[in-house]
Amino acid sequence: MRLSGFFSLDSDHVLISCILCWSSRILGTLLPSRVKKKEDLSVNADVPVLHFSQAKHNLCSPQYFWKYSEVLEMAALHTFLKSNQQTIPGLHSDTQENCPLTPGKLKLERSSYVSRLWNRWCLTSITWAKIFVWGFVLVALMAGFLFKLILINHRVVPTNSWGGLSWQMQIKHSCHTKREGGLVVLVTGGAGFVGTHVSLALKKRGDGVLGLDNFNNYYDPLLKRSRQQLLKRHGIFVVEGDINEEILLKMLFDLVTFTHVMHLAAQAGVRYALENPASYVNSNIAGLVKVFEACKSANPQPSIVWASSSSVYGLNAKVPFTESDRTDQPASLYAATKKAGEEIAHTYNHIYGLSITGLRFFTVYGPWGRPDMAYFSFTKNILQGRPITIYQGANESNLARDFTYIDDIVQGCVAALDTAEKSTGSGGKKLRPAALRVYNLGNTSPVSVPTLVNIIEQLLKVKAIRKIVRMPQNGDVPYTHANVTLARTELGYNPTTDLRSGLKKFVKWYLSYHNEGITI
Numbered sequence: 001m002r003l004s005g006f007f008s009l010d011s012d013h014v015l016i017s018c019i020l021c022w023s024s025r026i027l028g029t030l031l032p033s034r035v036k037k038k039e040d041l042s043v044n045a046d047v048p049v050l051h052f053s054q055a056k057h058n059l060c061s062p063q064y065f066w067k068y069s070e071v072l073e074m075a076a077l078h079t080f081l082k083s084n085q086q087t088i089p090g091l092h093s094d095t096q097e098n099c100p101l102t103p104g105k106l107k108l109e110r111s112s113y114v115s116r117l118w119n120r121w122c123l124t125s126i127t128w129a130k131i132f133v134w135g136f137v138l139v140a141l142m143a144g145f146l147f148k149l150i151l152i153n154h155r156v157v158p159t160n161s162w163g164g165l166s167w168q169m170q171i172k173h174s175c176h177t178k179r180e181g182g183l184v185v186l187v188t189g190g191a192g193f194v195g196t197h198v199s200l201a202l203k204k205r206g207d208g209v210l211g212l213d214n215f216n217n218y219y220d221p222l223l224k225r226s227r228q229q230l231l232k233r234h235g236i237f238v239v240e241g242d243i244n245e246e247i248l249l250k251m252l253f254d255l256v257t258f259t260h261v262m263h264l265a266a267q268a269g270v271r272y273a274l275e276n277p278a279s280y281v282n283s284n285i286a287g288l289v290k291v292f293e294a295c296k297s298a299n300p301q302p303s304i305v306w307a308s309s310s311s312v313y314g315l316n317a318k319v320p321f322t323e324s325d326r327t328d329q330p331a332s333l334y335a336a337t338k339k340a341g342e343e344i345a346h347t348y349n350h351i352y353g354l355s356i357t358g359l360r361f362f363t364v365y366g367p368w369g370r371p372d373m374a375y376f377s378f379t380k381n382i383l384q385g386r387p388i389t390i391y392q393g394a395n396e397s398n399l400a401r402d403f404t405y406i407d408d409i410v411q412g413c414v415a416a417l418d419t420a421e422k423s424t425g426s427g428g429k430k431l432r433p434a435a436l437r438v439y440n441l442g443n444t445s446p447v448s449v450p451t452l453v454n455i456i457e458q459l460l461k462v463k464a465i466r467k468i469v470r471m472p473q474n475g476d477v478p479y480t481h482a483n484v485t486l487a488r489t490e491l492g493y494n495p496t497t498d499l500r501s502g503l504k505k506f507v508k509w510y511l512s513y514h515n516e517g518i519t520i
C-alpha cells in the first residue's frame with residue numbers, strides 16, 4: 001500500500017489529530033485516580049491541563065477538578081474568587097497572583113450541563129465501563145482512519161491500473177523502439193482523438209509510444225475505450241491516470257527515459273467552459289504545469305510538443321492568422337487557458353531550458369473524432385432525423401472555420417517531434433538557451449458552417465432539419481483562417497485534405513463504427 005501523498009490531505013490531519021487528542025483524553029481520564037495529594041495539584045498557567053481544588057463556598061466539599069485547554073475558565077474562576085476575597089486552597093500562591101486575567105472583564109459562568117456531566121465522569125475512578133467506552137471510541141476512530149486509507153489508495157491506485165510487474169512490463173513493451181534512433185514518446189491524452197492518431201503514426205514507423213489518459217466523461221468514455229482497444233491492437237499501452245497525479249508522472253519518468261512528450265491531454269471544447277470553467281483551469285493550466293514539472297525534473301529532459309489552439313487569436317480581426325499576430329483578446333475561457341499555456345511554456349523554457357513547441361490546431365476533424373464537435377453532432381442528428389442548430393454571426397453572416405483533417409494534423413505533430421531540438425536543462429537547471437516554437441496547423445481554406453452541413457447531407461443522402469439562430473455569447477469566434485507559412489518552412493507541413501474528402505472518410509468511419517453496434 002502506498003502512503004505517499006496521503007498525509008497531505010486536510011481531512012486526514014483532522015482525523016489523526018482526533019485520534020491523538022482523544023487518546024490523550026482517555027489517558028487523562030484514567031489518571032486522576034492517582035492524583036490524590038494536595039502537592040500534586042499545583043497549577044501552571046502556561047499548561048492547558050489544570051488541576052485545583054474548588055473553593056469551599058462553591059458547590060459542596062473540596063474536590064479535584066481538572067480541565068483541558070481552558071485557561072479562560074480558570075482565569076474567570078480566579079477573578080470571581082479574588083473579587084469575593086476568596087483563595088483557592090491547594091493552588092500555589094504565585095499562580096493565584098500571576099494568572100493571565102483582567103479583573104472585571106471576565107465573568108464566572110455556571111458550566112453547562114454537558115460540561116458538568118463530563119467533569120463528573122472524569123472525577124469517577126477508573127472502571128471497566130470507562131475503559132470499554134474509551135476503548136470503543138479509539139477503535140472507532142482508528143477504523144475510520146484505516147477505512148479512509150484504503151478508500152484513498154483505491155482511488156489513487158486502481159488495482160488494475162498502476163503499479164505491479166505486469167503494468168511495468170506493458171509500459172516497457174509499449175515504449176520499445178523498433179528502429180534505429182527511434183523516439184520514445186509519452187502521449188498525454190493518448191486515448192483522445194488526436195492522441196490516438198499521433199500514437200498510431202509513431203508506432204507504425206517504429207517509435208516507442210506510451211499513452212496516458214484519464215478517460216473522463218466529457219464525452220462518452222466508451223469511444224475512448226474503443227480507441228484504447230485500437231491502440232492495444234497496435235501494441236500501444238495507455239496508462240489510466242490524470243496528468244495532475246504527480247506521483248504517477250514521476251513513476252512513469254522513473255520507469256522510462258522519454259525522448260519526447262506529446263502533450264495533448266486537455267479540456268477541449270469552446271462552449272463547455274460556460275458549464276464547467278474549473279475543468280479548463282484544472283487540465284489546461286494546472287495539468288500543463290504538472291507535465292512541465294515532470295519534464296523539467298527528468299534527466300535527460302525530454303523535448304515537449306503540446307496542443308495550443310487557433311482560439312488564441314480570439315477577437316483578432318486580421319486574417320489569415322499568423323503566429324506573430326496579437327493573441328491577447330481570448331473570446332472564451334478555453335482560449336484564455338490555451339493562451340496562458342503558451343505563456344507558461346515560455347517560463348519553463350526560460351528558466352529550465354525545456355525545448356517546447358506549441359501547435360495551434362484549427363478545428364480538427366476526422367474518423368474517431370470528438371462527438372462534441374459540430375461535424376460529429378450534425379452527422380449524428382441528421383441520421384436520427386433530429387434538428388441541428390446553425391449559429392449565425394452579426395448581420396446574418398455565416399460562421400466559418402478552417403476545418404483541418406486529422407491526417408494533416410498528425411503529419412504536423414510528427415514533424416514537430418522530429419524537428420524539436422533537445423532540452424538543455426539538467427538537474428532542474430538550464431545549462432543554455434533552449435528552443436521555444438509556436439506553429440499554426442490549419443488547412444488554409446475556411447469553409448462556412450452551412451457549407452459543412454451541405455456536404456454532410458450529400459454524403460449521408462439525408463436532408464438536415466436546420467434551425468438557424470443568432471450566435472449566443474458562448475465564446476465562439478466568427479471566423480478562423482490559418483497562415484501556415486512558418487510550419488511549411490520549418491516543419492515541412494503540407495495540408496492536403498479538403499473538407500469534402502475528409503468528411504467522406506469521417507462518414508465512412510461513423511457508419512461502420514455504428515454498424516458494429518457501438519452507440520456514441
Ligand SMILES: O=C(O)[C@H]1O[C@H](OP(=O)(O)OP(=O)(O)OC[C@H]2O[C@@H](n3ccc(=O)[nH]c3=O)[C@H](O)[C@@H]2O)[C@H](O)[C@@H](O)[C@H]1O
Nearest residue numbers: 268269270309310311361362363373374389390391399476
Ligand atoms: O480550433 C480550435 O482551436 C478549436 O476547434 C474546435 O472548436 P470550434 O471551431 O468551435 O469547433 P466546433 O465546435 O466543431 O464548431 C464549428 C463551428 O460550428 C458552429 N456550431 C457549433 C455547434 C452547433 O450546434 N452549431 C454551430 O453552428 C460553431 O459556432 C463553429 O463556428 C474544438 O472544438 C476546440 O476544442 C478547439 O480545438
